[in-house]
Amino acid sequence: MSDESRDSGARAVLVAAMASGQGKTSVTAALARKLVRRGQRVRVFKCGPDFIDPMLLERASGAPVHTLDLWMVGVDECRRRLHDAAREADAILVEGVMGLYDGSPSAADLSREFGIPVLAVIDASAMAQTAGAVARGLRDYGPVDMAGVLANRIASEGHAKMVASSLRDIPLLGWLARQDTPLPERHLGLVLPGEVDGLEALLDKLADGLHFDEDAWQALPLLSQSAPAWEDVPPLLAGRTIAIARDAAFCFLYPANLDLLQKMGAHLAYFSPLKDEAVPPDADAVFLPGGYPELHCATLAGAAHWQDGIRAAHAKGLPIVAECGGMMAVADAITDKEGQRWPMAGLLPGEVKMQARLAGLGAQAMQTPQGPLRGHTFHYSRLETGATPLSHTVKTSTGGEGEAVFRIGSLSASYFHAYFPSNPLAVAALFGASAA
Incomplete structure (x- = not known):
C-alpha cells in the first residue's frame, strides 16, 4: 500500500459488461479478494438497487458494500460515499448493473458523472477476436472512458492472447478462466453467501484464477472526489x-x-x-x-x-x-x-x-x-x-x-x-x- 494511494485517492473502476450474465459479480469478487490479499484496502460499491450481490462482495472485500444510484441514492450522497472511500481505501470497485448502457440512469451515466473509468467484462467463452469489437463498441457508443478489459471464461493462455491482440488500443487488464464451480443462482439472483458451502475457499479460488496485469492497474489514475459535507440528521428516533x-x-x-x-x-x-x-x-x-x-x-x-x-x-x-x-x-x-x-x-x-x-x-x-x-x-x-x-x-x-x-x-x-x-x-x- 503506497503513500500515494493513502494521500491522493484510490484507483477506481466501474466493472460493467454488455449484458447480464457475463460474470460481473465473479470478476468483481475475484479482483476485490486478490487486491485485499495483496494488502490493499478495497471498497466495493454496487450500481443500482441490489441486496444479494453486495452480500457476496462484502465477503470478498471485508467491508460493507453501499449502493450508488444517481436517482435513488442521489448525486450528492453518491459523491460523498466515493469521497470517503477515496480517502480511506487504495482501490474502489463499482459493480455495474445489467448492460453498461441499460436503464436510466445507467452504469455509463454513473461512470461519466464521477469520472470512474470502465473495466469491461467480456464473456469470451464463445469468441476470440470479436472481443475487440465488443470492447470498442462499449467504449465508443456512449462514449465512456475505458480503463481496459477483463476477459471472463477464458479457455487457455492462447485464447487470452487472441483476445488481447484484438483489443488494439484497449489494455487487457486481466482474464479469468472458466470456473468448474460458478457462483450458484436462483430467481432473485445469486444465492445468499451463508448458503454456499466453502464460500471463502471459492472466493480464494476465484482470486487465484485471476490473471491480473499489475502494471496496467497501477497506471490507472487516482480517483479523488470533492463532495459536499454530510448533512446533519435530526434525532427523531432518539430513545426508540x-x-x-x-x-x-x-x-x-x-x-x-x-x-x-x-x-x-x-x-x-x-x-x-x-x-x-x-x-x-x-x-x-x-x-x-x-x-x-x-x-x-x-x-x-x-x-x-x-x-x-x-x-x-x-x-x-x-x-x-x-x-x-x-x-x-x-x-x-x-x-x-x-x-x-x-x-x-x-x-x-x-x-x-x-x-x-x-x-x-x-x-x-x-x-x-x-x-x-x-x-x-x-x-x-x-x-x-x-x-x-x-x-x-x-x-x-x-x-x-x-x-x-x-x-x-x-x-x-x-x-x-x-x-x-x-x-x-x-x-x-x-x-x-x-x-x-
Missing part, C-alpha cells in the same frame, strides 16, 4: 428501539438504511423469525425487511413464538414496516412454487402466491406527507387481497401506478423497498416519530 427481523428469510437490508436509523438515535435490536424468536419486549417499532420467506415457509408456518409475537406487537399498536418478503410473512398465507399453502402471521388479509414470471421490477417512489420516499421493487409473487390500498407508489419510468401500499392498523406493508436516506423525515414517521 426498532426491532429488525434478520436471518436468511429477512436479509434484504441496505447498510445505509441501518446507518440512518442509528443516526436518528434509534437502538436496533435484531431477532430471527426462523429461530422462532418473538419481537423483543422492549421494541417501540418493528421492521420486517425483504428476503426469501418463500424458501422457509415450513419453518415460518411452525414458528409459534414469532407469529404470536408479531400479532401482539400489532395489537399493541407498535408501528410495523413490512417490505416485500416482510409483507409476505404477515399475510394470511404463502403458496409456494410447488403449490403448497403455508399459513403466515395473518396481519394482512390475503394470499401470496409464488409464480415463475417476474411480477414487479423497477425504480419507484412512495408519496408521503413528508415528500417522496425513493426505492424500487423486484418480486416473483403476487398478493391476492380484498384489502383496499392506502395508496400506490409511482413508477419512475412511466409515472404510472406502482406497488400497492397497505395500512392495516399500525402495519404499513408493500412490495416496495425504500431507500431510507432519500427521505429521513418520512422514515422517522413510518417508525412512529411524532415530530416527523
Whole structure:
C-alpha cells in the first residue's frame, strides 16, 4: 500500500459488461479478494438497487458494500460515499448493473458523472477476436472512458492472447478462466453467501484464477472526489428501539438504511423469525425487511413464538414496516412454487402466491406527507387481497401506478423497498416519530 494511494485517492473502476450474465459479480469478487490479499484496502460499491450481490462482495472485500444510484441514492450522497472511500481505501470497485448502457440512469451515466473509468467484462467463452469489437463498441457508443478489459471464461493462455491482440488500443487488464464451480443462482439472483458451502475457499479460488496485469492497474489514475459535507440528521428516533427481523428469510437490508436509523438515535435490536424468536419486549417499532420467506415457509408456518409475537406487537399498536418478503410473512398465507399453502402471521388479509414470471421490477417512489420516499421493487409473487390500498407508489419510468401500499392498523406493508436516506423525515414517521 503506497503513500500515494493513502494521500491522493484510490484507483477506481466501474466493472460493467454488455449484458447480464457475463460474470460481473465473479470478476468483481475475484479482483476485490486478490487486491485485499495483496494488502490493499478495497471498497466495493454496487450500481443500482441490489441486496444479494453486495452480500457476496462484502465477503470478498471485508467491508460493507453501499449502493450508488444517481436517482435513488442521489448525486450528492453518491459523491460523498466515493469521497470517503477515496480517502480511506487504495482501490474502489463499482459493480455495474445489467448492460453498461441499460436503464436510466445507467452504469455509463454513473461512470461519466464521477469520472470512474470502465473495466469491461467480456464473456469470451464463445469468441476470440470479436472481443475487440465488443470492447470498442462499449467504449465508443456512449462514449465512456475505458480503463481496459477483463476477459471472463477464458479457455487457455492462447485464447487470452487472441483476445488481447484484438483489443488494439484497449489494455487487457486481466482474464479469468472458466470456473468448474460458478457462483450458484436462483430467481432473485445469486444465492445468499451463508448458503454456499466453502464460500471463502471459492472466493480464494476465484482470486487465484485471476490473471491480473499489475502494471496496467497501477497506471490507472487516482480517483479523488470533492463532495459536499454530510448533512446533519435530526434525532427523531432518539430513545426508540426498532426491532429488525434478520436471518436468511429477512436479509434484504441496505447498510445505509441501518446507518440512518442509528443516526436518528434509534437502538436496533435484531431477532430471527426462523429461530422462532418473538419481537423483543422492549421494541417501540418493528421492521420486517425483504428476503426469501418463500424458501422457509415450513419453518415460518411452525414458528409459534414469532407469529404470536408479531400479532401482539400489532395489537399493541407498535408501528410495523413490512417490505416485500416482510409483507409476505404477515399475510394470511404463502403458496409456494410447488403449490403448497403455508399459513403466515395473518396481519394482512390475503394470499401470496409464488409464480415463475417476474411480477414487479423497477425504480419507484412512495408519496408521503413528508415528500417522496425513493426505492424500487423486484418480486416473483403476487398478493391476492380484498384489502383496499392506502395508496400506490409511482413508477419512475412511466409515472404510472406502482406497488400497492397497505395500512392495516399500525402495519404499513408493500412490495416496495425504500431507500431510507432519500427521505429521513418520512422514515422517522413510518417508525412512529411524532415530530416527523
